[in-house]
Amino acid sequence: MNPVLKSKLPLMCQTLFEAKAAKKLTFADIGKRINKDEVWVAAVFYGQAKPDESDLKELSIVLDIRENYLINDFGTKTYFPDRGGLFQMPPTDPVIYRFYEILQVYGYPLKAVIHEKFGDGIMSAIDFTAKVDKVSFCHTENGRCKVLL
Structure with a gap:
């Protein structure tokens, strides 16, 4: 690490x-x-x-x-996660930077779709699920990463 x-x-x-x-x-x-x-x-x-x-x-x-x-x-009532402070912005780690790029490109489009479907609501960053899978493509030997949020 x-x-x-x-x-x-x-x-x-x-x-x-x-x-x-x-x-x-x-x-x-x-x-x-x-x-x-x-x-x-x-x-x-x-x-x-x-x-x-x-x-x-x-x-x-x-x-x-x-x-x-x-x-x-x-388990104490005094422990609460300090979320979001582990890296600088913009991130320098290549994997984390890809997520940053995704938000730069698709942030507003995703926001627009969320508003169309749910109105002026918010999306929870805490109460959601994420899954990482390896998927096969004919042009890559090792497959690709698929992230489902």
Whole structure:
């Protein structure tokens, strides 16, 4: 993990990453074992989502971290994720920059379609799902990334 990014994470998130690496697990592996989506699991690890106590219990089993340690840091009423502060704008990481480009090009078109379908409502950035899949194309040997938001 990038040391600068790691320094921005809460200590508990760093502990989660260390346990994940020690167990040689992927976010998908952890998600399957706790019945959560891999993107949500990654968001918890990066301090961008708040797990509930049942999630923490499952994480403690999968990662072999004491449950009370997780609950003390994540399960308190004083812990709230500090969302959105992990990278500069515009982003310099190529993958994250692609999402930035998508919003530059499709931000207003998506906004217009949302308003046509829902009126002057807002879209939740917290209460949504995301899925990453690998799809095959005839012109690429390794396939392409498909992100569904």
